[in-house]
Amino acid sequence: MKFGDQLRFVRQNMKRNKTRLFMTVLATAMGCAFLTVLASVGFGLQQSMVEEITGDRLVTEITIYGKNPDKFDTQGIQNGDIDYFQSLPNVKAVTYRNYIQQYMDPSIDGNPVNVNQRIGMDFEAEKQAGFGLSAGRLPEGNNEIVIGYHIREVMDEEGRPSSELPAASEWVGKTMTLQVSYYEDGELAKKPLETVIVGVAEQPTKEWNRDRNIYMGEEMLTQIEAITGTQLGELPYFEVAPTKEQVQKLIEQLPKPTGERQYQDVTVVAENASKVKGIAEKIREQGYFNHSIADELKQVNMLFTIMKIGLIFVGTIAVLIASIGIFNTMTMAVTERAQDIGIMKAIGAHPSVIRRVFLLESSLIGLFGAIIGTLVSYAISFAVNAGLPIMIEVLMEETLPADFKFSVIPPYLAALTCVIALGVALISGQRPARRATRIDVLSALRREV
Amino acid sequence: MITMMGISHQFKIGKKGKERIVPVLHDIDLSVEKGEIVAIVGRSGSGKSTLLNLMSGYIRPTAGEIKVAGRMVTKLDEGAWADFRLAHYGFIFQNFQLISSMTAYENVELPLVLKGVGQSERRKRVEKMLENVDIAAFASHYPSELSGGQQQRVSVARSLVLEPPIVLADEPSGSLDSENEKSLLTMIKQLNHELGITFVIITHDDQVASVAHRTIRLQDGRLARQAPLVSVESIKETFDLAKGGHHS
Numbered sequence: 001m002k003f004g005d006q007l008r009f010v011r012q013n014m015k016r017n018k019t020r021l022f023m024t025v026l027a028t029a030m031g032c033a034f035l036t037v038l039a040s041v042g043f044g045l046q047q048s049m050v051e052e053i054t055g056d057r058l059v060t061e062i063t064i065y066g067k068n069p070d071k072f073d074t075q076g077i078q079n080g081d082i083d084y085f086q087s088l089p090n091v092k093a094v095t096y097r098n099y100i101q102q103y104m105d106p107s108i109d110g111n112p113v114n115v116n117q118r119i120g121m122d123f124e125a126e127k128q129a130g131f132g133l134s135a136g137r138l139p140e141g142n143n144e145i146v147i148g149y150h151i152r153e154v155m156d157e158e159g160r161p162s163s164e165l166p167a168a169s170e171w172v173g174k175t176m177t178l179q180v181s182y183y184e185d186g187e188l189a190k191k192p193l194e195t196v197i198v199g200v201a202e203q204p205t206k207e208w209n210r211d212r213n214i215y216m217g218e219e220m221l222t223q224i225e226a227i228t229g230t231q232l233g234e235l236p237y238f239e240v241a242p243t244k245e246q247v248q249k250l251i252e253q254l255p256k257p258t259g260e261r262q263y264q265d266v267t268v269v270a271e272n273a274s275k276v277k278g279i280a281e282k283i284r285e286q287g288y289f290n291h292s293i294a295d296e297l298k299q300v301n302m303l304f305t306i307m308k309i310g311l312i313f314v315g316t317i318a319v320l321i322a323s324i325g326i327f328n329t330m331t332m333a334v335t336e337r338a339q340d341i342g343i344m345k346a347i348g349a350h351p352s353v354i355r356r357v358f359l360l361e362s363s364l365i366g367l368f369g370a371i372i373g374t375l376v377s378y379a380i381s382f383a384v385n386a387g388l389p390i391m392i393e394v395l396m397e398e399t400l401p402a403d404f405k406f407s408v409i410p411p412y413l414a415a416l417t418c419v420i421a422l423g424v425a426l427i428s429g430q431r432p433a434r435r436a437t438r439i440d441v442l443s444a445l446r447r448e449v
Numbered sequence: 450m451i452t453m454m455g456i457s458h459q460f461k462i463g464k465k466g467k468e469r470i471v472p473v474l475h476d477i478d479l480s481v482e483k484g485e486i487v488a489i490v491g492r493s494g495s496g497k498s499t500l501l502n503l504m505s506g507y508i509r510p511t512a513g514e515i516k517v518a519g520r521m522v523t524k525l526d527e528g529a530w531a532d533f534r535l536a537h538y539g540f541i542f543q544n545f546q547l548i549s550s551m552t553a554y555e556n557v558e559l560p561l562v563l564k565g566v567g568q569s570e571r572r573k574r575v576e577k578m579l580e581n582v583d584i585a586a587f588a589s590h591y592p593s594e595l596s597g598g599q600q601q602r603v604s605v606a607r608s609l610v611l612e613p614p615i616v617l618a619d620e621p622s623g624s625l626d627s628e629n630e631k632s633l634l635t636m637i638k639q640l641n642h643e644l645g646i647t648f649v650i651i652t653h654d655d656q657v658a659s660v661a662h663r664t665i666r667l668q669d670g671r672l673a674r675q676a677p678l679v680s681v682e683s684i685k686e687t688f689d690l691a692k693g694g695h696h697s
Binding site: 001002005012016340342343345346347348349350351352353441442445 | 505507508527528532533534535536540544547548550551560561562563565586607
């Protein structure tokens with residue numbers, strides 16, 4: 001008997017008692033929706049929690065804090081250390097930040113621009129690490145820079161940033177002038193440095209995080225250091241006007257551009273998350289203090305995995321309860337159709353065909369229930385994510401972080417629910433289907449069943 | 450076509466532990482030749498339906514062997530019997546045994562569906578068969594919308610749609626009036642004559658028995674009278690050969 005004919009048989013049979021079929025599918029759908037929604041809370045909370053922990057950082061990042069004084073003579077991360085990190089296997093990039101030690105009065109077309117940090121970095125490494133841009137490109141030439149996402153913000157009279165930013169692309173191509181201060185014969189002088197904005201950094205994930213930095217390459221940093229004659233463009237500070245000798249003396253004490261450089265915010269980026277642990281352990285053994293989000297996430301993920309398994313287990317009980325309905329419906333169906341089954345067997349229906357028809361019917365009930373239940377779950381999940389934050393805000397006067405999700409249904413959860421429902425329906429249909437194959441032909445023909 | 454040798458059958462009745470054994474058939478030897486119409490007659494309780502049920506494979510004999518179309522069928526399991534029935538038998542029942550939720554067309558189509566015949570081939574064969582039994586106009590009717598005679602025609606069409614070599618009929622005219630009975634018997638004779646189909650008919654009706662080439666009478670589970678076309682010796686020979694023995 002062909003599959004299409006089996007389906008036609010099942011459809012005919014299902015039409016016989018639509019109300020009973022509807023109630024059984026409804027019970028299965030409710031069970032599936034309960035399972036999916038319950039488990040989706042585990043998924044939602046995990047996602048929100050992980051996003052809170054990771055923020056703008058990557059799970060492949062290993063942050064280097066410093067060096068163990070027992071193992072190293074020098075402190076601070078220096079060129080040799082960077083070279084060592086780069087030489088390690090499975091390391092994709094090593095990024096760092098060099099904070100320029102003077103403000104440089106950035107301006108565009110003569111108008112001052114409010115900036116936070118002026119940072120020198122290795123753009124090649126940043127590119128590897130995934131430095132995100134909302135417009136433009138990373139610097140390639142000497143005088144090219146990238147500006148932070150929020151530099152474009154215009155402050156109102158009360159000093160609050162405007163809610164709307166001008167388009168990032170409009171700022172690409174603008175010239176920003178940096179006034180590099182330096183001492184010449186004991187006098188403070190300024191030398192303008194014309195730079196071109198070639199890119200705008202992407203928006204930080206956290207709403208409260210304002211990126212007002214200027215990012216520049218090694219070449220420009222070298223240019224600034226050449227002007228000041230000090231590392232990172234640092235200048236001595238005087239409360240009163242200094243003499244030429246005083247300036248000379250203090251500048252002499254500052255590290256020279258040619259001296260050993262100390263790198264800030266050093267981050268080792270692994271090729272993928274699975275390599276993080278190995279690299280982090282190796283670096284730690286060598287005496288570098290480090291930390292990776294993978295360490296934190298491991299425990300959080302473990303906790304949520306246990307929670308999700310628990311929730312799926314509880315939800316499955318609901319589907320099992322629904323299976324009683326399927327069992328009952330199928331048993332009734334076999335009893336009602338006993339004579340038809342007998343006639344079919346009498347003229348030559350193979351028992352396995354009869355079994356397959358009934359199993360197909362119970363699986364279809366399970367499948368319909370699972371599909372309806374999953375669709376309902378998505379609707380509930382959407383409603384919960386939209387409504388619950390408002391309720392919490394109104395009733396508990398607490399604000400949740402933006403994009404906080406209580407319920408997330410990943411496709412594999414929906415697929416898992418369908419598989420569980422289908423499996424349970426198949427198991428529920430086994431006994432009635434077996435009973436159908438055992439119907440005695442003669443009793444059925446005599447209308448004794 | 451059908452050979453039975455030493456067939457005995459007994460039923461167990463009563464509750465478990467207090468069962469009583471009721472013998473129904475005793476040491477039956479018979480054979481039905483290809484193209485024959487054989488009527489099995491006898492009074493109620495004589496064992497004629499049991500004999501037909503044994504031939505159909507609905508029950509197994511307590512003793513003896515059955516061979517159909519050259520195949521020993523006595524020890525076939527339920528699934529193999531189902532396949533064998535579909536391939537070799539057509540059935541006509543006293544109460545027609547049509548599936549009430551299916552139309553006349555779907556009832557006739559059922560054996561073809563079970564055999565896995567394709568849709569277009571099915572349509573062709575069912576329509577032809579419905580026309581042959583003169584019921585095509587009622588193809589979309591459900592059994593409850595048909596008269597007894599019409600239902601029996603549908604039943605005959607269903608039994609023949611796979612063109613089986615053997616048709617087993619259990620009191621085929623039992624629920625029919627005399628006119629429909631006459632029509633059915635004409636049809637049986639015609640099918641036997643034109644297609645060479647072997648018929649084994651259980652009946653207590655002399656009219657029905659009159660169309661048979663041969664009548665086998667059962668009395669208290671034993672053959673009362675038989676005019677075999679082949680001798681009992683030849684039946685034994687058939688079984689000996691089937692078992693791999695030799696006739697001396």
